Amino acid sequence: MIREPRPLKLALRWLVIGYLILLVLWPVSLVVTNTFADGLTNLKTAFTSPAVLSALRLTAKVTIWAVVLNLVFGVGVSLLLVRYDFWGKRVLSTLVDLPLSVSPVVVGLALMLVYRRDSAIGGALYDLGYQIIFATPGIIAATVFVALPLVIREVVPVLIEVGDDQEQAARSLGGSGWQVFWRVTLPSIRWAVVYGVVLALARSLGEFGAVKVVSGNISLRTQTATLAVEETYANFQQGTAYAVAFLLTVAAVACITAVSLLRPREDAS
């Protein structure tokens, strides 16, 4: 180890600590203090409000759908990208990354343009009895879109690293494609899948901009938890806004803590 001058080392350490406290730790801690400023009153008010309860239920439903869809689709696309050669592979892998750098508002606009009632596809679906925009399917689509790369980005590097020796061995011993996947491939990528799912879960719970555009933000019908935070805060029900924000913060922090606790253990094994 080279010896940095000690004062410099200490100065950098305190600069980092100070920066992170002022930018993240202190503000985030205020959501806790503000929620419990009047004891449990804020939480009680929030959780007896039909609008808040309906928003939380919708967020739970949308999150489960989005995580399951991204899990199935993410593992499938990762396998295709790593294990197979096909024309257009690079386009596909760029397309999969795109949601990371597209604005949520643009995501919402894009879905709305195609699936609203007076567009060709949206109109056809509406005639078949499926309303997408200003309804739950649209909210799910927007959430799946923004969380799309998370599972894939976790699984692809691990699939590359484990290689396909074991899969080939299993196949040469007569294993069917399905057996090889369940008994060989999936166990070797299971932790990457778990991280991807947890990250997708956090992202899905917290999506705001894209959902705001496609949901119409109708209280008791298409309002999700994050939209409820905005509306209650704007309506001067700040206690309720903090209570819902507190719940979302706890879920988010639990997700990242779970990932950071699980990860080193896997490396040790």
Added chain:
Amino acid sequence: MTGTALAPAPVIRDEVIVEPAPTAIRSVRAQPRYHRRLTAASGLGLGVAVLWLSLLVLIPLAAVVGTAVAGGPGAFWAALTAPQTLNAIGLTVAVAAGIALLNAVMGTIIAWVLVRDRFWGRGVLNVVIDIPFAMPTIVAGLVLLSLYGPRSPIGVNIANTRMSVALAIAFVTLPFVVRTVMPVLEELELDVEEAASSLGASSWVTFRRIVLPSLAPAITSGVALSFARGISEYGSLVLLTGNMPNRTEVVSVRVLSHIENGELGSAAAIATGMLVIALAVLATLDLVQRKAARHDS
């Protein structure tokens, strides 16, 4: 797997791919390739995946571009150059670029302290870095407003100012540079630095000549991601900045108000501009990674 241990963030995958990919891909290629061609089952899977991606991503994004150009180049240009929109673009680009540069410096320092320094509470800081990733953006805006808004316990009120735009973007982009630089810093060989310092190089010279060049691709990737995120940010700004036209209004807010007014053509025109920037950032990342990968092998 080294380097991923402390990297729960998705973005980091860029660097992880940079490190092991070249050799890993080669070893796969060296093996018999009989099952790498598509079989009936995987062909079907590919079909389903492409259909799914088309319905969810490709067709909708194409519709944005289509709607933008449907009104002709005149309408497209008029939407982009309306004074209020130009002001929003100027503010967004300036703040996103400024904060990306701040992140280049602060992110590298944070990564360095988290990797090389040992002190109590380092593990906690390591988790704190990821909070902005996981936290809902609307909640991020709410918590920043409670410390730096009208009811600030420390008497600092920057709500509804341009400063608040910068604050929110600094919050949401905090992890990018840190998480791209950390794995590279962890893998850096210490003996080169020791050799430099034993030959009499000061710690600043060692950093600038030895450490910084190895970190440069990672910092560039982090800055590009941070810029892209800054340009596209919406949720954390809603409560904090007041969305005042020509003063604190950013591009995403402009797009949303066009949508709410039913001016989908104008919304799509600005959105197309944002998509072009997003694609340019992805292309930059791809380029940086290829260059770094070639450098490694």
